Amino acid sequence: MGSKRYGSKAEYDRLRKAAKASDWIGANLRKRAWEALAVEVFGREQIEQARTALRGEADFEDAVDFEGAEFRYRVVTQPGVRLAGDPTVYDPPLAPGEIVEVELDFDGPDGARVVNRRVRLSRPNFPPVARCTLLDARRLDDPLGRLVADLVYSPEELEEARREADGREPEYIEFSVIVVPGQPNNIDLDPPLAVGEVIDAFLLVPFADAQPAEAQDEIEAYLALGEVECERVAYRQFPRKALPEGGVERFQGAETEEVSSERDAAMAGYTIIYEKVVGSE
Known part of the structure; x- marks a missing residue:
């Protein structure tokens, strides 16, 4: 399997051992590209619950969209076919820049919620910053x-x-x-x-x-x-x-x-x- 998909066994072993991901990185859901990615992963209903997390609290009725919600992601920093704690063998190998894990933290009707998903997505494209x-x-x-x-x-x-x-x-x-x-x-x-x-x-x-x-x-x-x-x-x-x-x-x-x-x-x-x-x- 190694020689078929990844070349030599040495190359397969190198990829298997090299896979690494970053620490958690915060992203702002008020950017439409991040919101679209979050909807793809968590579904529209859950994102709508997170959108107005503070509006039910006193003195926060005018909270802007996604105020009080936190969205985080981890990105590949070194290529590989595995990640620590994940038994999946990825084919093709994970490439630097790919998002491999996302997390949504918000207050829902039943209290604080933290939802985590393993994914394999490209980082969104963003418009130029003014x-x-x-x-x-x-x-x-x-x-x-x-x-x-x-x-x-x-x-x-x-x-x-x-x-x-x-x-x-x-x-x-x-x-x-x-x-x-x-x-x-x-x-x-x-x-x-x-x-x-x-x-x-x-x-x-x-x-x-x-x-x-x-x-x-x-x-x-x-x-x-x-x-x-x-x-x-x-x-x-x-x-x-x-x-x-x-x-x-x-x-x-x-x-x-x-x-x-x-x-x-x-x-x-x-x-x-x-x-x-x-x-x-």
Whole structure:
């Protein structure tokens, strides 16, 4: 059997001994390719149970799809015909990159469930990951800052931001711009992100002066000349608004990073903005 399927007995023995798999790797079911693979393995009904695992719990009624569910997989790292603990002889031999085990962990009607399956599947193909500029801060009296603020926030949303800031007026806006189209690395959007779209937009107001003296002293200790600390009062992650034609050209050649739905949502509520100080000679 060895010589027929795998060449020489030495080659068969090499393959038999070499088969290895990775540790568990987490995958996000909010990517459609992973969801489709999970449905293929576990069935649609079980995936639908996992989709809204937290929505029955207090304070989690607005949980997004698959929040609270964990999907993991193991992938072949060295080729072979066997895996440790698995008596199956695979023909053709397992190849690096193949998924050989998957696990779904979620809270079902009867409590927590962990479902494990041995499989032999190829890793899904994913769309390109979008890239965006690093966060850029602009004053609202700057033409680009005003353009982005008016594009992303309606007058009603600006008024809501003022109320949230106890009457303070937003003076800055932070935002990023898509320069390479595609999807975020951990979810899929319809349609994909396009060049020129604004993402992760924050309205900023100067930090309130009404605070303990020791806190004020601490802030002033690390602020350099020309820096002001601001508070984020409004956030739009993917407003699906794009700069006018040609507006993205000013960002060409800028440093970029991958887009993620978790990229800035969990960042601290405060940021330091650098203002150029112009004084007399």
